[in-house]
Amino acid sequence: MSGGALTADQVAWLEEYRAEVVKAFSAFFAEAANRFSDGEWLLRRFNEAVDAVLKGSLFRAVDEAH
Numbered sequence: 001m002s003g004g005a006l007t008a009d010q011v012a013w014l015e016e017y018r019a020e021v022v023k024a025f026s027a028f029f030a031e032a033a034n035r036f037s038d039g040e041w042l043l044r045r046f047n048e049a050v051d052a053v054l055k056g057s058l059f060r061a062v063d064e065a066h
Contacts, residue, residue, distance in 0.1 A: 022047070025039070025046075026043065
């Protein structure tokens with residue numbers, strides 16, 4: 001399933017958003033490593049989702065919530 005090509009502005013926004021999320025949650029997961037042992041896995045899944053969207057796939061958040 002494809003969501004179509006993103007505009008340059010959308011790609012730039014998504015990359016900026018990714019950087020902010022990864023920076024914020026990397027720090028959070030590092031500080032709370034005893035409570036969030038899967039923090040790196042979550043960030044990896046987030047990055048995979050962003051990569052998929054950048055390649056034209058639809059983001060399927062509901063699948064991740066379950």
